[in-house]
Amino acid sequence: GATIGILGGGQLGRMLSVAASRLGFKTHIFEPGANPPAGQVADQVTTASYDDLDALKAFAESVDVITYEFENIPTAALDTLEALRPVRPGRDALRVSQDRLIEKAFLTDLGLQTAPFAAVDDEVDLAEALEEIGAPAILKTRRFGYDGKGQARINGPEDAEKALADMAGAPAIYEGFVNFSHEVSVIAARSLDGRVACFDPGQNVHKDGILHTTTVPAQLTVKQRTDAVLLAAQILNKLSYVGVMGVELFVTPEGLIVNEIAPRVHNSGHWTQNGCSIDQFEQHIRAVVGWPLGDGTRHSDIEMLNLIGDDVDAVPDYAKDSKTAIHLYGKAEARPGRKMGHINRYIGAAK
Ligand code: ATP
Numbered sequence: 288g289a290t291i292g293i294l295g296g297g298q299l300g301r302m303l304s305v306a307a308s309r310l311g312f313k314t315h316i317f318e319p320g321a322n323p324p325a326g327q328v329a330d331q332v333t334t335a336s337y338d339d340l341d342a343l344k345a346f347a348e349s350v351d352v353i354t355y356e357f358e359n360i361p362t363a364a365l366d367t368l369e370a371l372r373p374v375r376p377g378r379d380a381l382r383v384s385q386d387r388l389i390e391k392a393f394l395t396d397l398g399l400q401t402a403p404f405a406a407v408d409d410e411v412d413l414a415e416a417l418e419e420i421g422a423p424a425i426l427k428t429r430r431f432g433y434d435g436k437g438q439a440r441i442n443g444p445e446d447a448e449k450a451l452a453d454m455a456g457a458p459a460i461y462e463g464f465v466n467f468s469h470e471v472s473v474i475a476a477r478s479l480d481g482r483v484a485c486f487d488p489g490q491n492v493h494k495d496g497i498l499h500t501t502t503v504p505a506q507l508t509v510k511q512r513t514d515a516v517l518l519a520a521q522i523l524n525k526l527s528y529v530g531v532m533g534v535e536l537f538v539t540p541e542g543l544i545v546n547e548i549a550p551r552v553h554n555s556g557h558w559t560q561n562g563c564s565i566d567q568f569e570q571h572i573r574a575v576v577g578w579p580l581g582d583g584t585r586h587s588d589i590e591m592l593n594l595i596g597d598d599v600d601a602v603p604d605y606a607k608d609s610k611t612a613i614h615l616y617g618k619a620e621a622r623p624g625r626k627m628g629h630i631n632r633y634i635g636a637a638k
Pocket residue numbers: 402425432433434435436462463464465466470493496497498535546547
Protein backbone atom coordinates (compact mmCIF):
# COMPACT_ATOMS: atom_id res chain seq x y z
CA GLY A 288 0.00 0.00 0.00
CA ALA A 289 0.89 3.65 -0.26
CA THR A 290 2.52 5.62 2.53
CA ILE A 291 1.00 8.81 3.92
CA GLY A 292 3.33 11.42 5.39
CA ILE A 293 1.90 13.35 8.33
CA LEU A 294 3.43 16.60 9.57
CA GLY A 295 2.92 16.71 13.33
CA GLY A 296 2.89 13.87 15.80
CA GLY A 297 0.26 14.99 18.32
CA GLN A 298 -3.07 13.35 19.05
CA LEU A 299 -4.54 14.41 15.71
CA GLY A 300 -1.62 12.83 13.85
CA ARG A 301 -2.06 9.74 16.01
CA MET A 302 -5.76 9.36 15.20
CA LEU A 303 -5.04 10.01 11.51
CA SER A 304 -2.41 7.26 11.60
CA VAL A 305 -4.87 4.79 13.12
CA ALA A 306 -7.45 5.60 10.43
CA ALA A 307 -4.84 5.30 7.69
CA SER A 308 -3.66 1.96 9.01
CA ARG A 309 -7.24 0.65 9.06
CA LEU A 310 -7.53 1.55 5.38
CA GLY A 311 -4.33 -0.31 4.54
CA PHE A 312 -1.90 2.60 4.34
CA LYS A 313 1.41 3.07 6.08
CA THR A 314 2.18 6.34 7.88
CA HIS A 315 5.37 8.30 8.38
CA ILE A 316 5.28 11.08 10.98
CA PHE A 317 7.50 14.18 10.83
CA GLU A 318 7.76 15.79 14.26
CA PRO A 319 10.42 17.97 15.91
CA GLY A 320 9.47 16.93 19.48
CA ALA A 321 10.62 13.70 21.14
CA ASN A 322 8.25 10.77 21.81
CA PRO A 323 5.24 12.10 19.91
CA PRO A 324 1.84 10.44 20.63
CA ALA A 325 1.54 9.51 16.95
CA GLY A 326 4.91 7.76 17.08
CA GLN A 327 3.35 4.95 19.13
CA VAL A 328 1.03 3.97 16.28
CA ALA A 329 2.77 5.13 13.09
CA ASP A 330 5.02 2.93 10.93
CA GLN A 331 7.88 5.43 10.90
CA VAL A 332 8.86 8.65 12.64
CA THR A 333 11.36 11.31 11.62
CA THR A 334 12.46 13.50 14.51
CA ALA A 335 13.80 16.70 12.97
CA SER A 336 13.21 20.42 12.84
CA TYR A 337 11.29 22.16 10.06
CA ASP A 338 14.53 24.05 9.33
CA ASP A 339 16.22 20.80 8.39
CA LEU A 340 15.41 20.81 4.68
CA ASP A 341 17.45 17.63 4.04
CA ALA A 342 15.36 15.75 6.60
CA LEU A 343 12.20 17.16 5.00
CA LYS A 344 13.41 16.02 1.57
CA ALA A 345 14.12 12.51 2.78
CA PHE A 346 10.72 12.43 4.50
CA ALA A 347 8.90 13.56 1.35
CA GLU A 348 10.74 11.02 -0.80
CA SER A 349 9.69 8.21 1.53
CA VAL A 350 5.95 8.91 1.18
CA ASP A 351 3.34 9.15 -1.59
CA VAL A 352 1.27 12.06 -0.29
CA ILE A 353 1.70 14.52 2.58
CA THR A 354 -0.88 15.88 4.98
CA TYR A 355 -0.66 17.67 8.33
CA GLU A 356 -2.27 17.97 11.74
CA PHE A 357 -1.38 21.61 12.37
CA GLU A 358 -1.41 24.73 10.25
CA ASN A 359 1.81 26.50 11.20
CA ILE A 360 4.12 24.84 8.73
CA PRO A 361 6.92 27.25 7.77
CA THR A 362 6.87 28.44 4.15
CA ALA A 363 10.37 27.16 3.30
CA ALA A 364 9.46 23.70 4.59
CA LEU A 365 6.31 23.74 2.45
CA ASP A 366 8.30 24.76 -0.64
CA THR A 367 10.61 21.80 -0.11
CA LEU A 368 7.79 19.31 0.44
CA GLU A 369 5.57 20.57 -2.38
CA ALA A 370 8.37 20.25 -4.91
CA LEU A 371 8.46 16.50 -4.25
CA ARG A 372 4.97 15.29 -3.30
CA PRO A 373 1.39 16.56 -3.22
CA VAL A 374 0.59 18.34 0.06
CA ARG A 375 -3.11 18.11 0.92
CA PRO A 376 -4.98 20.23 1.94
CA GLY A 377 -3.11 22.66 -0.32
CA ARG A 378 -1.11 25.76 0.17
CA ASP A 379 -3.99 28.21 -0.16
CA ALA A 380 -5.67 26.78 2.92
CA LEU A 381 -2.47 27.22 4.92
CA ARG A 382 -1.83 30.74 3.65
CA VAL A 383 -5.33 31.79 4.68
CA SER A 384 -5.52 30.04 8.03
CA GLN A 385 -2.03 30.85 9.31
CA ASP A 386 -2.93 34.52 9.76
CA ARG A 387 -6.17 35.66 11.39
CA LEU A 388 -6.17 38.93 9.41
CA ILE A 389 -5.82 37.21 6.02
CA GLU A 390 -8.42 34.67 7.14
CA LYS A 391 -10.99 37.33 8.08
CA ALA A 392 -10.40 39.19 4.79
CA PHE A 393 -10.84 35.92 2.87
CA LEU A 394 -14.11 35.16 4.66
CA THR A 395 -15.60 38.62 4.19
CA ASP A 396 -14.59 38.56 0.50
CA LEU A 397 -16.68 35.39 0.24
CA GLY A 398 -19.63 37.39 1.57
CA LEU A 399 -19.58 35.65 4.95
CA GLN A 400 -20.05 37.42 8.27
CA THR A 401 -17.17 37.73 10.75
CA ALA A 402 -16.61 39.78 13.89
CA PRO A 403 -15.75 43.39 13.00
CA PHE A 404 -11.95 43.49 12.82
CA ALA A 405 -8.92 45.71 12.33
CA ALA A 406 -5.17 45.13 12.08
CA VAL A 407 -3.23 46.35 15.11
CA ASP A 408 0.54 46.82 14.96
CA ASP A 409 0.91 49.63 17.48
CA GLU A 410 -0.88 51.88 19.99
CA VAL A 411 -2.12 54.22 17.24
CA ASP A 412 -3.87 51.33 15.41
CA LEU A 413 -5.29 50.14 18.70
CA ALA A 414 -6.71 53.54 19.62
CA GLU A 415 -8.31 53.75 16.17
CA ALA A 416 -9.81 50.28 16.47
CA LEU A 417 -11.22 51.10 19.90
CA GLU A 418 -12.77 54.21 18.41
CA GLU A 419 -14.21 52.58 15.29
CA ILE A 420 -15.18 49.10 16.48
CA GLY A 421 -15.68 49.83 20.16
CA ALA A 422 -15.55 47.56 23.19
CA PRO A 423 -15.85 44.91 24.43
CA ALA A 424 -13.33 43.39 22.08
CA ILE A 425 -10.53 40.86 21.92
CA LEU A 426 -7.00 41.55 20.78
CA LYS A 427 -5.44 38.40 19.27
CA THR A 428 -2.03 37.68 17.80
CA ARG A 429 -2.49 37.19 14.06
CA ARG A 430 -0.39 34.02 14.02
CA PHE A 431 0.29 30.94 16.18
CA GLY A 432 -2.60 31.31 18.65
CA TYR A 433 -4.53 28.24 19.83
CA ASP A 434 -6.55 27.20 22.89
CA GLY A 435 -7.18 30.90 23.59
CA LYS A 436 -3.43 31.66 23.88
CA GLY A 437 -2.24 35.05 22.59
CA GLN A 438 -5.55 36.78 23.34
CA ALA A 439 -6.42 39.74 25.55
CA ARG A 440 -9.90 40.99 26.48
CA ILE A 441 -10.51 44.73 26.09
CA ASN A 442 -13.44 46.25 27.95
CA GLY A 443 -12.44 49.86 27.31
CA PRO A 444 -9.51 52.19 26.55
CA GLU A 445 -8.11 51.53 30.04
CA ASP A 446 -7.24 47.94 28.97
CA ALA A 447 -5.40 48.97 25.79
CA GLU A 448 -1.89 49.28 27.14
CA LYS A 449 -1.82 45.91 28.89
CA ALA A 450 -3.48 44.13 25.94
CA LEU A 451 -0.85 45.46 23.56
CA ALA A 452 1.91 44.44 25.98
CA ASP A 453 0.40 40.90 26.03
CA MET A 454 0.98 40.69 22.25
CA ALA A 455 4.74 41.07 22.94
CA GLY A 456 5.31 43.01 19.73
CA ALA A 457 3.58 40.45 17.49
CA PRO A 458 1.20 41.78 14.81
CA ALA A 459 -2.34 41.55 16.15
CA ILE A 460 -5.97 41.71 15.13
CA TYR A 461 -8.66 43.57 17.03
CA GLU A 462 -11.98 41.76 17.02
CA GLY A 463 -15.25 43.23 18.22
CA PHE A 464 -16.88 40.93 20.74
CA VAL A 465 -19.66 38.88 19.17
CA ASN A 466 -22.72 38.49 21.37
CA PHE A 467 -23.47 34.90 20.45
CA SER A 468 -26.06 32.63 22.03
CA HIS A 469 -23.87 29.58 21.47
CA GLU A 470 -21.01 28.19 19.39
CA VAL A 471 -21.17 25.45 16.79
CA SER A 472 -18.73 24.00 14.29
CA VAL A 473 -19.01 22.24 10.99
CA ILE A 474 -16.55 19.50 10.12
CA ALA A 475 -16.50 19.55 6.34
CA ALA A 476 -14.67 17.40 3.82
CA ARG A 477 -13.85 17.84 0.13
CA SER A 478 -12.56 15.09 -2.13
CA LEU A 479 -9.92 15.36 -4.85
CA ASP A 480 -12.72 15.43 -7.45
CA GLY A 481 -14.45 18.31 -5.69
CA ARG A 482 -17.31 16.67 -3.86
CA VAL A 483 -18.18 18.17 -0.48
CA ALA A 484 -19.72 16.43 2.52
CA CYS A 485 -20.33 17.85 5.98
CA PHE A 486 -20.83 16.16 9.31
CA ASP A 487 -23.76 17.35 11.35
CA PRO A 488 -22.78 20.58 13.18
CA GLY A 489 -21.72 20.12 16.81
CA GLN A 490 -22.33 22.54 19.66
CA ASN A 491 -19.19 23.63 21.48
CA VAL A 492 -18.59 24.83 25.02
CA HIS A 493 -15.18 26.25 25.94
CA LYS A 494 -13.62 26.39 29.40
CA ASP A 495 -10.57 28.56 30.11
CA GLY A 496 -10.15 29.10 26.35
CA ILE A 497 -9.99 25.34 25.63
CA LEU A 498 -12.73 23.26 24.05
CA HIS A 499 -14.59 21.50 26.87
CA THR A 500 -17.52 19.67 25.27
CA THR A 501 -19.00 19.13 21.82
CA THR A 502 -22.58 17.90 21.71
CA VAL A 503 -24.55 16.61 18.75
CA PRO A 504 -27.12 17.45 17.64
CA ALA A 505 -26.49 21.19 18.06
CA GLN A 506 -29.37 23.54 18.82
CA LEU A 507 -29.99 24.96 15.36
CA THR A 508 -33.03 25.75 13.27
CA VAL A 509 -33.31 24.04 9.90
CA LYS A 510 -32.29 27.30 8.25
CA GLN A 511 -29.24 27.74 10.50
CA ARG A 512 -28.19 24.14 9.86
CA THR A 513 -28.48 24.64 6.11
CA ASP A 514 -26.60 27.94 6.27
CA ALA A 515 -23.82 26.34 8.31
CA VAL A 516 -23.29 23.53 5.84
CA LEU A 517 -23.55 25.75 2.76
CA LEU A 518 -21.08 28.33 4.04
CA ALA A 519 -18.61 25.59 4.92
CA ALA A 520 -18.93 24.18 1.40
CA GLN A 521 -18.36 27.68 -0.02
CA ILE A 522 -15.10 27.97 1.94
CA LEU A 523 -13.78 24.56 0.85
CA ASN A 524 -14.69 25.13 -2.78
CA LYS A 525 -13.05 28.55 -2.88
CA LEU A 526 -9.80 27.03 -1.57
CA SER A 527 -9.98 23.97 -3.91
CA TYR A 528 -9.59 22.18 -0.62
CA VAL A 529 -8.79 18.48 -0.30
CA GLY A 530 -9.35 16.94 3.14
CA VAL A 531 -11.24 17.77 6.32
CA MET A 532 -11.66 21.29 7.72
CA GLY A 533 -13.12 22.60 10.97
CA VAL A 534 -15.26 25.74 10.64
CA GLU A 535 -16.07 27.43 13.97
CA LEU A 536 -19.25 29.51 14.05
CA PHE A 537 -21.01 31.88 16.44
CA VAL A 538 -24.81 31.62 16.44
CA THR A 539 -26.50 35.02 16.70
CA PRO A 540 -29.98 36.39 15.92
CA GLU A 541 -28.37 38.15 12.92
CA GLY A 542 -27.19 34.84 11.50
CA LEU A 543 -24.06 32.72 11.63
CA ILE A 544 -20.74 34.46 12.14
CA VAL A 545 -17.54 32.66 11.21
CA ASN A 546 -15.03 32.67 14.08
CA GLU A 547 -12.17 30.79 12.47
CA ILE A 548 -11.28 27.89 10.22
CA ALA A 549 -8.79 25.10 10.84
CA PRO A 550 -7.39 23.30 7.75
CA ARG A 551 -7.29 19.89 9.39
CA VAL A 552 -9.21 17.43 11.47
CA HIS A 553 -10.60 19.26 14.47
CA ASN A 554 -11.12 18.62 18.19
CA SER A 555 -14.81 19.47 17.82
CA GLY A 556 -15.10 16.61 15.31
CA HIS A 557 -13.95 13.85 17.69
CA TRP A 558 -17.59 12.88 18.37
CA THR A 559 -17.71 11.45 14.83
CA GLN A 560 -15.59 8.49 16.02
CA ASN A 561 -18.64 7.11 17.83
CA GLY A 562 -21.50 9.01 16.19
CA CYS A 563 -20.95 8.09 12.54
CA SER A 564 -19.86 5.02 10.64
CA ILE A 565 -17.14 7.04 8.87
CA ASP A 566 -15.37 9.46 11.23
CA GLN A 567 -13.46 12.66 10.46
CA PHE A 568 -10.09 10.87 10.50
CA GLU A 569 -11.10 8.26 7.95
CA GLN A 570 -12.80 10.96 5.89
CA HIS A 571 -9.59 13.00 5.84
CA ILE A 572 -7.44 10.03 4.84
CA ARG A 573 -9.92 9.08 2.11
CA ALA A 574 -9.77 12.62 0.73
CA VAL A 575 -6.00 13.04 0.76
CA VAL A 576 -5.34 9.70 -0.97
CA GLY A 577 -7.94 10.47 -3.64
CA TRP A 578 -10.59 7.99 -2.51
CA PRO A 579 -14.30 8.84 -2.60
CA LEU A 580 -15.64 10.36 0.63
CA GLY A 581 -17.45 8.09 3.06
CA ASP A 582 -20.97 8.56 4.40
CA GLY A 583 -20.72 10.66 7.55
CA THR A 584 -24.40 10.56 8.43
CA ARG A 585 -24.82 10.79 12.20
CA HIS A 586 -26.39 7.66 13.71
CA SER A 587 -26.15 8.66 17.39
CA ASP A 588 -26.43 11.62 19.71
CA ILE A 589 -23.06 12.06 21.44
CA GLU A 590 -21.37 14.28 23.98
CA MET A 591 -17.60 14.57 23.54
CA LEU A 592 -15.73 15.67 26.67
CA ASN A 593 -12.06 16.64 26.52
CA LEU A 594 -9.82 15.24 29.24
CA ILE A 595 -7.44 18.09 30.07
CA GLY A 596 -4.54 17.60 32.49
CA ASP A 597 -5.69 15.77 35.64
CA ASP A 598 -9.15 15.09 34.13
CA VAL A 599 -7.54 11.93 32.85
CA ASP A 600 -7.43 10.56 36.43
CA ALA A 601 -11.19 9.93 36.17
CA VAL A 602 -10.78 7.43 33.32
CA PRO A 603 -11.35 4.41 35.62
CA ASP A 604 -14.73 5.94 36.56
CA TYR A 605 -15.64 6.67 32.93
CA ALA A 606 -14.74 3.08 32.16
CA LYS A 607 -17.56 1.92 34.46
CA ASP A 608 -20.09 3.46 32.05
CA SER A 609 -20.56 0.95 29.25
CA LYS A 610 -21.87 3.67 26.92
CA THR A 611 -18.76 5.87 27.20
CA ALA A 612 -16.03 5.37 24.62
CA ILE A 613 -12.57 6.29 25.87
CA HIS A 614 -9.89 7.75 23.60
CA LEU A 615 -6.47 8.33 25.17
CA TYR A 616 -3.50 9.89 23.40
CA GLY A 617 -0.66 8.01 25.08
CA LYS A 618 0.88 11.08 26.72
CA ALA A 619 2.93 10.16 29.77
CA GLU A 620 2.69 13.38 31.75
CA ALA A 621 -0.60 15.16 32.59
CA ARG A 622 0.42 18.82 32.62
CA PRO A 623 -2.26 21.53 33.23
CA GLY A 624 -4.00 22.51 29.99
CA ARG A 625 -2.62 19.49 28.15
CA LYS A 626 -5.08 17.47 26.08
CA MET A 627 -4.69 13.90 27.39
CA GLY A 628 -7.68 12.27 25.74
CA HIS A 629 -11.42 12.57 25.29
CA ILE A 630 -14.53 10.54 25.90
CA ASN A 631 -17.56 10.14 23.68
CA ARG A 632 -20.67 9.49 25.73
CA TYR A 633 -23.58 7.88 23.90
CA ILE A 634 -26.78 9.84 24.57
CA GLY A 635 -29.17 7.95 22.30
CA ALA A 636 -30.01 7.04 18.74
CA ALA A 637 -30.20 9.96 16.30
CA LYS A 638 -33.75 11.09 15.62
P1 ATP B 1 -8.72 27.12 18.99
O1 ATP B 1 -8.12 26.30 20.07
O2 ATP B 1 -10.17 26.80 18.69
O3 ATP B 1 -7.88 27.23 17.75
P2 ATP B 1 -8.06 29.92 19.33
O4 ATP B 1 -6.98 30.12 20.32
O5 ATP B 1 -7.70 30.01 17.89
O6 ATP B 1 -8.84 28.57 19.64
P3 ATP B 1 -10.49 31.46 19.03
O7 ATP B 1 -11.27 30.35 18.46
O8 ATP B 1 -10.23 32.65 18.19
O9 ATP B 1 -9.12 31.00 19.70
O10 ATP B 1 -11.20 31.95 20.38
C1 ATP B 1 -11.43 31.05 21.44
C2 ATP B 1 -12.82 31.29 22.01
O11 ATP B 1 -12.91 32.63 22.49
C3 ATP B 1 -13.93 31.18 20.96
O12 ATP B 1 -14.32 29.85 20.76
C4 ATP B 1 -15.00 32.04 21.64
O13 ATP B 1 -15.60 31.35 22.70
C5 ATP B 1 -14.18 33.18 22.20
N1 ATP B 1 -14.05 34.26 21.20
C6 ATP B 1 -13.06 34.41 20.31
N2 ATP B 1 -13.25 35.49 19.52
C7 ATP B 1 -14.41 36.05 19.91
C8 ATP B 1 -15.17 37.19 19.49
N3 ATP B 1 -14.75 38.00 18.53
N4 ATP B 1 -16.33 37.44 20.14
C9 ATP B 1 -16.76 36.64 21.15
N5 ATP B 1 -16.09 35.56 21.58
C10 ATP B 1 -14.94 35.25 20.99
